[in-house]
Amino acid sequence: MAFPFLQELPVSILVLLVVVLGLYYIKSSKSQNPLLPVNWPVVGILPSLAINLHRLHHYIAFDLLSPSGHSLKFAIASIHIFLTCDPVNIQHIFTLNHTNYPKGEEFADIFDVARGSLFTVDGEPCRRERTNYQGVLSSPRVVGLMNTCCRDKVEKGLLPFMAHMALTNARVDMNDLMMRLVFDLYAMTIFGVDTARLSLDMPTVHVADAMDTVMEVAFIRHIVPAFLWKVMRRLDIGPERKLAAAQAVLRCFTMDMIMKRRANDHVIVQEVPMDILSNYVNDPRYNDDLLKATLITYMIAGRDTIGTTLPWVIYNLAKNPHVVSSIRDELAPIISRKPSVAGVTMTMLDLEEVKALVYLQATLLETLRLYPPIPIERKSVVTTDVMPSGHEVCARDIVLVSIYSIGRMESVWGADCREYRPERWLSEDGRQLRHAPSHKFLAFNSGPRLCLGKDIAIMQMKIVVAAIVWNFDVKMLDGQPIDTKLSCLLQMKNGLKVKLNKREM
Ligand code: HEM
Incomplete structure (x- = not known):
């Protein structure tokens, strides 16, 4: 052998690498906050992030943001990220200097299934689209339809289904059940068709599955470099292959709805006032692609x-029976005033009746504080700026705001911030709701891009939750892991298995 040292080379490189990384580790642990994960050369905190991916939101809140004083800058390769849950920074990003923090082109690429719609645009197109959405969502006919659909779905779909499951002592996955209920509700509101996914035979919901896939693969697109997922998309491999199929299902479904409407042979919901599609279908500003993207955005926004x-x-109520008792105490006087109807064994409240229920609303807000359905907001940076926390961000950096973490910050919500306590939302006498500014309670977003469906969502959830709590005892099955999916949504990974008991009244 002419060069025996060559055989030793890989081992030498390995030893050298270990020594260099060891020295780097010692150096960085002296210069860095020791409570934070090591910021390795090139890959940054990626190794620590990868290990903790299964508990991502908890990791962000308690391993990254809490020890760093609520804001942190890090880099993965050439991507520079500013992560924060500091309300002062949030107010700056979402309101005071919001024009410097649009969603950006990369966000629009990630959610290409909704390209061109309100969900993905910034600036003037956003203002224009918001005006249109506002007009549609406040139109008395759409609001009327939403109320009727919600009432009908709960009364004729949800309650009989739950009564059947209680009678047969069957196990129910409340996660699946709620997703079906809301899918049906929004299909009726947007397209005017009853998809009847909440029925005893529990049909497969391809469109809903496709929507979940869009959010799961979008999450992957957020965390891998853009060039990588774009190559995978071009080659039609990995998660991109799954996404392409899901996007096709979604586009096909919406196009089918549009075509049926144009042919005027859609299944009409009884006495339908006016659904969302009918507000757009004859609008020349919306070509087929934009119309599909807009309808998909409505589905995402609501469902x-x-x-x-x-x-x-439901999970929080099942874990806190005293909260269930308080909701029932609040419901009782209203229900006692309702005339009893012979043969009707279940009671539900109408929109007007739930409006004044502050304790029920407090339970919803408390859930959204701890479990915001959109746990992270992403923004881009237009020009260099200094955050109120003193961190500098530069053009093309990524800004991530952890909505999940804000709700668990002691400095904002007090020492009991990790407890489920609806009372924190109520005035001393319990009669009024306390206001929390949107830069501290970010579940519905903040600033000029505040959610346009907040009031609708709260009303609908009140109607659903009041009906469940009044008519049923819900018991969570022991020993089930409650984890979250890796997704842009804070969805439950393994469902929520419960047993139901019909309450005797
Ligand atoms: C629990 C219920 C809801 C929550 C927590 C919620 C939260 C949010 C959040 C965080 C955003 C900002 C998303 C982003 O830009 O990345 C948003 C935007 C929006 N939401 Fe909601 N939302 C809810 C229900 C609804 C409903 C029921 C509707 C309509 C039927 C709706 C309509 C919208 C619209 C149109 C936007 C876009 C606003 C814009 O981009 O300027 N939302 N919502």
Whole structure:
């Protein structure tokens, strides 16, 4: 052998690498906050992030943001990220200097299934689209339809289904049930069709599955470099292959709805006032692609958010029976005034009746504080700026705001911030709701891009939760892991298995 040292080379390189990394580790642990993960050369905190991916939001809140004083800058390769949950920074990003922090081109690429719609645009197109959405969502006919659909779905779909499951002592996955309920509700509101996914035979919901895939693969697109997922998309491999199939299902479904409407042979919901599609279908500003993207955005806005939140409400109520008792105490006087109807064994409240229920609303807000359905907001940076916390951000940096972490910050919510305590939302006498500014309670976003469906969502969730709590005892099955999916939504990974008991009244 002419060069025996060559055989030793890989071992030498390995030893050298270990020594260099060891020295780097010692150096960085002296210069860095020792409570934070090591910031390795090139890969940054990626190794620590990868190990903790299964508990991502907890990791961000308690391993990254808490020890760093609520804001942190790090880099992965050439990508510079500013992560924060500091309300002062949030107010700066979402309101005071919001024009410097648009969603950006990369966000629009990630959610290409909704390209061109309000969800993905900034600046003037955003202002224009917001005006249109506001007009649609406040139109008395759309609001009327939403109320009727919600009432009908709960009365004729949810309650009989739950009564059947209680009678047969069957196990129910409340996560799946709520997702089906809300899917049906929004399909009726947007397209005017009853998809009947909440029925005893529990049909497969391809469109809902496709929506979940969009959010799961979008999450991957957020965390891998853009060039990598774009190559995978071009080659049609890995998660991109799954996404392409899901996008096709979604586009096909919406196009089918549009075509049926144009042919005027859609299935009409009884006495339908006016659904969302009918506000757009003859509008020349919306070509087919934009119309599909807009309808998909409505589906995401309503179905994904309410469908993700309701299972967490039920989970928190099942874990806190005293909260259930307080809700029933609040419901009792209203229900006692309702005339009893012969043969009707279940009671539900109408929109007007739930409006004044502050304790019930406090339970929803408390759930959204701890389990926001959209746990992270992403923004881009237009020009160099200094955050109120003193951190400098530069053009093309990524800004990530952890909504999940804000709700668990002691400095904002007090020492009991990790407890589920609806009372924190109520005035001393318990009669009024306390206001929390949106830069501290970010579940519905903040600033000029505040959620446009907040009031609708709260009303609908109140109607659903009041009906469940009044008519049923819900018992969570022991020993089930409650984890979250890796997704842009805070969805439950393994469902929420419960047993139901019909309450005797
Ligand atoms: C629990 C229920 C809901 C929560 C927590 C919620 C939360 C949010 C959040 C965080 C955003 C900002 C998303 C982003 O830009 O990345 C948003 C935007 C929006 N939401 Fe909601 N939402 C809910 C329900 C609804 C409902 C039921 C509707 C309509 C039927 C709706 C309509 C919208 C619209 C149109 C936007 C876009 C606003 C814009 O980009 O300027 N939301 N919502």
